[in-house]
Amino acid sequence: MKIMIYMDYNATTPCDRRVVEEMLPFFSEKFANSSSVYRPAGEARKAVEKARERVASLVGCEPGEIFFTSGGTEADNWAITATALKLRDKGRHIITSQVEHHAVLKTCKALEQRGYEVTYLPVDRFGTVDTETLKKSIRKDTILVTIMHANNEIGTIQPVEEIGSLAKERSVLFHTDGVQTAGKMAINLKNSSVDMFSLSGHKFYGPKGIGALYMKKGVSIPPLIHGGGQEKGRRAGTANVPSIAGMGKAAEIAMEEMAENEIRIKDLRDSLEKKIKESVPDIILNGNPENRLYNTINVCIRYIEGESILLSLDFEDICASSGSACTSGSLEPSHVLLAAGLSHEVAHGSLRLSLGKYNTRQDVDRIASALPGIVERLRQISPYGHDKKE
Secondary structure, three states: OOOOEEOEOOOOOOOOHHHHHHHHHHHOOOOOOOOOOOHHHHHHHHHHHHHHHHHHHHHOOOHHHEEEEOOHHHHHHHHHHHHHHHOOOOOOEEEEEOOOOHHHHHHHHHHHOOOOEEEEEOEOOOOOEOHHHHHHHOOOOEEEEEOOOEOOOOOEEOOHHHHHHHHHHOOOEEEEEOOOOEOOEOOOOOOOOOOEEEEEHHHOOOOOOOEEEEEOOOOOOOOOOOOOOOHHHOOOOOOOHHHHHHHHHHHHHHHHHHHHHHHHHHHHHHHHHHHHHHHOOOEEEOOOOOOEOOOEEEEEEOOOOHHHHHHHHHHOOEEOEOOOHHHOOOOOOOHHHHHOOOOHHHHOOEEEEEOOOOOOHHHHHHHHHHHHHHHHHHHHHOHHHHHHHO
16 A cells, blocks of 8 residues: 655644644643633643744744744634724724735624725735835735735745835725745744734644744734633633643744744655656746745646646545645635636635655655546646647
């Protein structure tokens, strides 16, 4: 039996064994509610605060600026919705981009149903927001700019510091979805123009169901979830101590291994990309060739559909994606690729390979060996392929 190859690390990552070990005691031995007053609760509380310090170190901020959530989606929803509600008397205009994660896009759509106006900035063929267009889009009633740090599908890194500076000049709050960059890139929010930054633990080898929202000191938005006084009254609900501890450990490991991982994974990514370019004709590389996540390859393979490629790869025990895992049940092509100017037909043929720290040179070689044959076979039975031959 073939060993499974996993190359969908932008969708989720396996829990590092050291993270699991950090979590285990808080399921049974140290199970107390961190909000209680007796001594066992103190151990849980210490674990939460230790994790807060570790996550803060990962993104270069103060521990008091980190608030734990159930994940990146909640962090995005909180930042956008709570800002909109708090500042509705000042204005009801929000700016985002056409290539955001659905956690941002659908939150903005929901606010439009409540009387807010949203500007969806276009992007160039690499998926990059034009800062001049952003500058012209800021109005007197603009209350929030929310632009992701790096795109989950094509890996393009946005000029967030320039975007944040433009927002700051006009006294507009700036939120960025940093789910794909936290743990992969060195981030220093202390001297940043970013006001709010979303993180998700399972994107850097931590557990699922835990995330955080960074709020710069002085930025105050109301709770999205009401109840008890947890997280300094900002986010109600009994603290998920095992997962918080796990996210903290994952953050610590990510900091220690970041430089080494970047060098090794980028080398594997570049090698695989080169092999694909040489062996598979008629492909389009998506995303910025240089300014993109070092672990991400996104290509459109002409004349066939991405779903067929994924099923064929799965038959070879290779896990990949055609875009965002959150929309894997959708038959629509990627909104990111459409925004970057690709046609529906071409965008349907997308393949995303996102590498991680457990990938090997053997993984690269096996995918590079399997993909050309899969593409050739699918093109032979594809109506698009027959049209091409004619």
